[in-house]
Amino acid sequence: MNGMLFEKLPLVNEISSPGRRGVLPPSADQSERRAARAKLPANLRRKAAPALPEVSELDAMRHFTRLSQKNYSIDAQFYPLGSCTMKYNPRINEKVAAMAGFARLHPMQESADIQGSLRIFHDLQEILKQVLGLGGVTLCPAAGAQGEFAGMAIIRAYHRDNNTGRDEVIIPDSAHGTNPASAAFAGFKVREVKSGADGCVDLDALRAAINDKTAAIMLTNPNTCGLFEKDIKEIARMIHAAGGLLYYDGANLNAIVGRARPGDMGFDVVHMNLHKTFSTPHGGGGPGAGPVGVAERLINYLPAPHVRKAGSKYEFYSPDRSIGKLLAFHANAGVIVRALSYAMSQGGTGLWDVATYATLNANYVLNNLPAVFERPFGNLCKHEALVTVRRISKEKDIKAFDIAKRLLDLGYHAPTIYFPLLVPECLLIEPTETESKETLDGFIAAMKQIATEIESTPDVLRNAPNELPTGRMDEAAAAKALNVCCQWGDVPMA
Amino acid sequence: MAYIPHTAADVEEMLASIGAKSVDELFRDVPKELLLKEPLSIPAFSEFETERYFEERAAENRVWGPGRNFLGAGAYQHFIPSACLYLISRGEFMTCYTPYQAEVSQGTLQAIFEFQSHIASMTGLEVANASMYDGASALAEALTMAVREKGKDLVYLPELLHPAYRAVCETFLREIEVEIRTIPAAGALTDWNGVKDLKEASAVVVATPNCLGGIEDGAAARVLADKAGALLVACVNPTSLAILAAPGEYGADIAVGESQPLGIPLSFGGPYAGFFASKRSLMRKMPGRIIGRTTDKNGNEGFVLTLQTREQHIRREKATSNICTNQGLFALLATTYITFIGKEGLVEVAETSLVRTQQLADALAPLGVERFDGSPTFHEVVLRLPIPAEDFRRAMKEKHHILPGFAVKNWFPNLKGADNLLLVNCTEVVTAQDIKHYASAASMVLDPVSDAVGV
Numbered sequence: 001m002n003g004m005l006f007e008k009l010p011l012v013n014e015i016s017s018p019g020r021r022g023v024l025p026p027s028a029d030q031s032e033r034r035a036a037r038a039k040l041p042a043n044l045r046r047k048a049a050p051a052l053p054e055v056s057e058l059d060a061m062r063h064f065t066r067l068s069q070k071n072y073s074i075d076a077q078f079y080p081l082g083s084c085t086m087k088y089n090p091r092i093n094e095k096v097a098a099m100a101g102f103a104r105l106h107p108m109q110e111s112a113d114i115q116g117s118l119r120i121f122h123d124l125q126e127i128l129k130q131v132l133g134l135g136g137v138t139l140c141p142a143a144g145a146q147g148e149f150a151g152m153a154i155i156r157a158y159h160r161d162n163n164t165g166r167d168e169v170i171i172p173d174s175a176h177g178t179n180p181a182s183a184a185f186a187g188f189k190v191r192e193v194k195s196g197a198d199g200c201v202d203l204d205a206l207r208a209a210i211n212d213k214t215a216a217i218m219l220t221n222p223n224t225c226g227l228f229e230k231d232i233k234e235i236a237r238m239i240h241a242a243g244g245l246l247y248y249d250g251a252n253l254n255a256i257v258g259r260a261r262p263g264d265m266g267f268d269v270v271h272m273n274l275h276k277t278f279s280t281p282h283g284g285g286g287p288g289a290g291p292v293g294v295a296e297r298l299i300n301y302l303p304a305p306h307v308r309k310a311g312s313k314y315e316f317y318s319p320d321r322s323i324g325k326l327l328a329f330h331a332n333a334g335v336i337v338r339a340l341s342y343a344m345s346q347g348g349t350g351l352w353d354v355a356t357y358a359t360l361n362a363n364y365v366l367n368n369l370p371a372v373f374e375r376p377f378g379n380l381c382k383h384e385a386l387v388t389v390r391r392i393s394k395e396k397d398i399k400a401f402d403i404a405k406r407l408l409d410l411g412y413h414a415p416t417i418y419f420p421l422l423v424p425e426c427l428l429i430e431p432t433e434t435e436s437k438e439t440l441d442g443f444i445a446a447m448k449q450i451a452t453e454i455e456s457t458p459d460v461l462r463n464a465p466n467e468l469p470t471g472r473m474d475e476a477a478a479a480k481a482l483n484v485c486c487q488w489g490d491v492p493m494a
Numbered sequence: 495m496a497y498i499p500h501t502a503a504d505v506e507e508m509l510a511s512i513g514a515k516s517v518d519e520l521f522r523d524v525p526k527e528l529l530l531k532e533p534l535s536i537p538a539f540s541e542f543e544t545e546r547y548f549e550e551r552a553a554e555n556r557v558w559g560p561g562r563n564f565l566g567a568g569a570y571q572h573f574i575p576s577a578c579l580y581l582i583s584r585g586e587f588m589t590c591y592t593p594y595q596a597e598v599s600q601g602t603l604q605a606i607f608e609f610q611s612h613i614a615s616m617t618g619l620e621v622a623n624a625s626m627y628d629g630a631s632a633l634a635e636a637l638t639m640a641v642r643e644k645g646k647d648l649v650y651l652p653e654l655l656h657p658a659y660r661a662v663c664e665t666f667l668r669e670i671e672v673e674i675r676t677i678p679a680a681g682a683l684t685d686w687n688g689v690k691d692l693k694e695a696s697a698v699v700v701a702t703p704n705c706l707g708g709i710e711d712g713a714a715a716r717v718l719a720d721k722a723g724a725l726l727v728a729c730v731n732p733t734s735l736a737i738l739a740a741p742g743e744y745g746a747d748i749a750v751g752e753s754q755p756l757g758i759p760l761s762f763g764g765p766y767a768g769f770f771a772s773k774r775s776l777m778r779k780m781p782g783r784i785i786g787r788t789t790d791k792n793g794n795e796g797f798v799l800t801l802q803t804r805e806q807h808i809r810r811e812k813a814t815s816n817i818c819t820n821q822g823l824f825a826l827l828a829t830t831y832i833t834f835i836g837k838e839g840l841v842e843v844a845e846t847s848l849v850r851t852q853q854l855a856d857a858l859a860p861l862g863v864e865r866f867d868g869s870p871t872f873h874e875v876v877l878r879l880p881i882p883a884e885d886f887r888r889a890m891k892e893k894h895h896i897l898p899g900f901a902v903k904n905w906f907p908n909l910k911g912a913d914n915l916l917l918v919n920c921t922e923v924v925t926a927q928d929i930k931h932y933a934s935a936a937s938m939v940l941d942p943v944s945d946a947v948g949v
Contacts, residue, residue, distance in 0.1 A: 008794060008795060008796075009604065011604070011607075011608060011611075012608050012833055013611070019838075020836075021836055021838065021839065022575070022833065022834040022835065022836045022839065023575035023576075023577070023834045023835060023839070024839065024842075025572075025573050025835055025839050025842055025843045025846070025922050026573055026846065026922045026923060026925070027842040027843075027845075027846050027922060028845070028846040028849040028850065028922075028926075032849050033842065033845035033846060033848075033849055034845070036845060036848045036849045036852060037737055037845050037848065040709070040737075040738075040848075040870055041870055043711060043713065043739070044709045044711065044738060044739055044870060045737065045738065045739060046735070046736070046737055046738055046739050046740055046743065047739070047743055048618070048740070048743070049837070049841075050612075050615040050616045050618070050735065050736070050740070050837070051615045051837075052612060052615060052616070052832055052836065052837035052840060053612075053832065053833045053836055053837065054836050054837050054838070055833060055836065057575075057577065057834060060577065060830070060833045060834050061577055061581075063833070064581045064605065064830055064833070065581070065584070066601075067600075067601035067602075067604055067605050068581070068584045068586035068587050068601050069586060069601065070598075070599075070600040070601035070604075071586045071587065071590045071598065071599055071600070071601040071602055072590060072595070072598035072599070073585050073586045073587075073588075073589040073590040074585070074589035074590070075585030075586065075588075075589045076585065076586065077598075079590075079591065081591055084591055086589075086591060087497070088497050089585075089588065089589050090496075090497060092541050092544055092545060094583065094588075095545065096544070096545060096548035096552075098579075099548060099549070099552040100552070100557060101551070101552025101553060101554075101555045101557055102552055102555065102761065102762060103759040103760070103761055104557035104558070104559065104571075104759065104760055105555050105557055105760060105761065105762040106557075106558075106563065106565050106569060106571075106760050106762075106897070107568075107569050107760065107762055107763030107764075108565055108567045108568070108569065108900060109556070109565070109897070113555065113556040114555055114556075114762070115554045115555070116550070116551035116552055116553065116554030116555040117551065117555055117762050119551055119554065120548075120551050127536055130534050130535075130536060131534065142627035142628070142631070142764070142765070142821070143627065143817070143818065143819035143820070144818065144819060145806070145816045145817055145818045145819065146627060146631070146817075148816065149666075149816060153665070153669055156669060176807070176818075177805070177806040177807035177808065177809070177810045177813070177818075178806050178807075178816050178818050180806075180810040180811035181806035181809075181810060181811055181813040181815070181816035182816040183811065184811040184812070184813075184816075185638075185666070185669065185670065185815070185816050186669045187669040187670055187671065190810075190811040227523070228523045228524050230523055230525070232525070232528075233525060233528075256524070258530070258533060258534055259521065259529060259530055260521075260524055260528050260529050260530060261528075261530070264528055265528055273819075275819065279497075281588045281589050281823070282589065282590065282591045282592070282819075283582075283587070283588055283590075283821075283822050283823025283824075283826075284587055284588075284590045284591070284592065284593065284599070284602035284606075284822040284823060284826065285591070285592040285593070285602070285606075285624065285625075285783065285819065285820050285821075285822025285823075285825075286625070286765075286819040286820040286821045286822045286823065286824075287627075287764070287765035287767075287819070287820075287821045287822075287823060287824060288819040303665075304661075323665060324661055324662075324664055324665035324668070325630075325658060325661040325662050325665055326631065326662060326665060327627060327628050327630055327631060327662065327763070327764065328568055328628050328629055328630035328631075328656065328658040328659055328662060328752070328763070329568070329569065329628070329658070329762070329763025329764055329766075330762065330763045330764070331763070331764060332627075332764040332765040333761055333762040333763055333764050333765075334761045334762075334764065334765050335764075335765060337548070341544055341548065343536065344537075344538070344539040344543075344544045344547065345496045345497075345538065345539060345541065345544055346496050346536075346538060347533075347536050347537050347538025347539070348533035348534035348535055348536040348537075348538070349533045349538060350496050350538055351533065351534065351536070352530075352533040352534075353498055354498075356517050356520075357498050357500055357517075359517070359520045359521065360500070360505065360508055360509075360517050360520060361508075363512050363514070363520055364508045364511065364512060367511060367512045367513070368511055379512075379513075380520065380522070380523060382523075404595065405597065408595060408597055408598050413591075413595060413598060414595050419807070433497075433498050434497045434498065434499070435499070436499040436500070436504070437499075437500065437504040437507070437508060463791075465597050468597050468598065469794075470596070470597045470598075470600055470790055470794065470796050471597070471790035471791045471792045471794065472597065472790060472791045473596040473597060473788055473789075473790050473791075473796055473797075473798045474788050474789055474790065474791065475596075475788065475798050475800070477788045477789065478786035478787065478788035478798045478800040479786070479800050479801055479803075481786065481787070481788065482621075482774075482777065482786060482800065482801070483786055483787040483788075484607070484610055484621050484622070484777075484784055484785060484786050484787070484800065485607075485610050485611040485614040485615075485620070485621060485622065486607070486608070486611040
């Protein structure tokens with residue numbers, strides 16, 4: 001495997017040569033082109049030509065192919081990142097999304113000419129309504145965090161319309177960082193509540209946090225400790241009785257998809273991550289899609305455009321009290337095509353199995369790791385297994401960070417580390433349902449090897465990765481130097 | 495059980511090692527009344543049936559290929575080298591996560607570092623981030639960043655900013671209670687002297703080319719920004735930057751825009767990728783992920799995510815943005831496009847787009863089709879037709895299978911003579927022959943007698 005990871009690759013500017021060409025675009029005659037540019041007023045023309053690559057097609061192909069080989073990926077490695085749901089990305093989804101009828105569709109075409117895509121939006125909306133147990137779903141948000149913003153803007157609009165004067169949002173300390181950030185961007189004040197010793201919301205702390213300013217609570221369920229919030233019904237009762245709404249962060253929906261529904265638990269607003277639960281590729285950072293489901297009384301606030309069926313036709317419209325637009329166009333439409341393809345491949349029975357086997361796999365890992373990986377909250381989890389090396393970090397000076405880096409050596413992508421924040425030196429392991437027992441056994445064996453190395457050869461961990469072309473990166477130096485672009489001087493325009 | 499590898503024997507062994515009798519027992523922590531009794535009634539399709547469903551939906555869409563599509567209005571059809579879409583479909587790029595584990599993510603990290611470098615070069619600014627959702631959300635984030643920097647709850651947007659971009663800015667600024675005021679237009683250009691009662695503001699925006707195709711004078715926008723004590727935010731088309739003044743050249747503090755013209759298919763509006771560049775002095779207030787160059791413990795050069803202390807997973811409610819997932823794979827697609835098309839190629843694309851747009855306007859002039867005004871334009875121009883633009887558009891589409899442009903009255907119903915105004919786009923994919931074809935179809939549509947006999 002390591003043979004695939006080439007030694008240092010030059011930056012593209014280092015393999016550029018003046019005058020070298022890659023793929024030629026269609027072009028007008030040079031004389032026509034230069035004349036047209038010369039006719040533009042001088043003050044509107046560019047003075048210095050941007051420094052951009054000048055490489056051959058083959059050199060460019062090798063450059064990017066070799067770069068790709070320096071990545072770990074789901075396609076090649078087990079990738080148990082907690083809260084990220086790195087499941088298999090089926091290729092049928094890619095095939096259908098690339099069809100010319102979708103790829104060439106212009107976003108400003110009229111309704112009659114986009115019926116196929118509108119129906120896809122509508123069909124996925126209907127499926128997601130069933131999955132969430134809620135009355136309305138928008139597909140507009142481009143990612144989970146944008147879904148959170150949209151959801152919180154809906155809650156703010158609801159309180160504004162009802163003159164409640166409520167502007168505080170309660171968020172547990174186990175929440176994803178996007179929750180407080182999104183609430184703040186939607187204009188709310190954030191009130192953090194500590195989790196209880198069992199990793200779940202502490203009802204007494206919650207009671208103390210609720211007041212006449214409480215607009216909502218943002219919860220992840222199962223939470224980021226991988227635990228189902230056992231008191232969710234009481235939490236819902238308390239928040240609703242106080243005049244607030246419940247927001248569900250769907251990052252961990254994979255644990256219960258098709259087996260339990262946020263709407264039944266009392267949630268009013270839910271976002272989901274199609275790039276997690278519905279198998280669309282993470283793409284090294286995106287794109288995603290963050291649909292938002294809402295209870296009936298909030299449908300009128302959904303972002304624009306929303307899709308509805310009118311007779312036998314489908315159409316976009318803007319709900320009466322819409323929070324407005326989130327993107328220039330409609331949504332990450334290509335992601336929506338992929339997610340519908342996945343939902344259709346699964347059906348209700350398949351989704352039931354997704355939750356079942358995701359949970360089975362996580363519990364198998366949780367219950368088979370060596371004892372140095374302590375379980376802070378018992379031996380039952382949902383889709384992800386949270387363990388901590390707090391004791392070892394004190395006794396042997398081995399950190400979760402070291403273990404993560406050593407796993408890279410052993411051919412596994414590391415789990416999420418140092419999150420959730422309430423458990424020190426933790427590793428959050430989310431295997432997903434698409435991994436086989438053999439893969440999990442291999443991972444467990446690697447963790448056992450690491451447990452042995454903690455005793456026998458701790459420096460192997462402290463120095464890891466040892467067996468990759470790239471050693472441990474100096475992140476502090478990066479933040480100091482702030483070299484974020486390659487330096488090559490601009491030259492005057494030809 | 496699509497994509498689930500477990501055999502019955504696996505399940506039995508796994509449950510035994512956990513100490514559970516059944517998989518249902520693993521859900522014992524969920525209150526019984528919250529568990530569904532049976533699966534949802536969503537039908538399952540085989541791979542073959544799924545593909546067929548999408549074949550049918552794709553056929554219900556009408557698409558126009560190169561040479562027949564003159565609709566731009568914020569999304570543009572360009573030639574895309576075959577290698578680009580192939581490369582982003584490689585599993586090593588497509589199926590990895592955000593590069594938090596730098597040592598096994600050097601491919602994505604270096605590629606996006608190159609993206610940042612190209613964007614900085616093209617905008618003429620010093621630093622760029624790893625992408626935003628799209629051009630409009632990038633602009634909204636630039637405005638919130640400007641408000642953080644300057645502290646004034648007011649921004650100025652030009653009347654000729656793409657209306658969808660303005661709508662997105664309104665959504666985001668409403669919640670943090672920042673007021674938006676408008677810089678008026680005069681014809682197809684912004685009247686930089688037209689703001690009455692100018693107040694101190696956090697940002698002045700210049701959108702160029704603007705939504706009517708006009709190329710704005712960035713230096714004049716800079717003067718207005720200085721008068722308002724504001725940052726100048728440029729919202730620009732990346733193709734145009736090959737030949738038009740770079741935001742850095744006219745003193746913009748921040749430049750944002752839509753990467754879609756850089757090799758990203760139209761795809762019904764997304765996924766695209768916003769780009770975001772700024773002066774170095776503003777870098778610590780930037781939203782989103784930034785990749786930095788560093789060394790590993792052996793002194794070898796490599797790349798990591800940097801300045802993460804700005805971001806939501808560390809700074810939480812005090813973060814510079816709530817963005818987490820961005821549009822990484824499409825920033826990578828843009829990077830491959832820039833690399834394969836290259837420095838000279840991008841100039842050719844920009845110049846050819848300029849040539850064809852002028853040629854089309856010239857070809858229609860004999861038919862009584864005039865330019866809306868004489869402002870310099872890039873690859874989009876507003877034409878005044880002798881008939882209502884909607885009628886023209888429908889006839890060109892239904893009778894001649896050409897998507898001829900966008901009816902301006904959908905955006906600016908109150909503009910004088912708006913009914914007859916059509917916004918037309920040509921890129922390098924339009925040939926001289928395509929323009930002749932457009933003109934001959936237009937002559938039939940505009941001359942009903944010859945159209946009726948199908949001359």
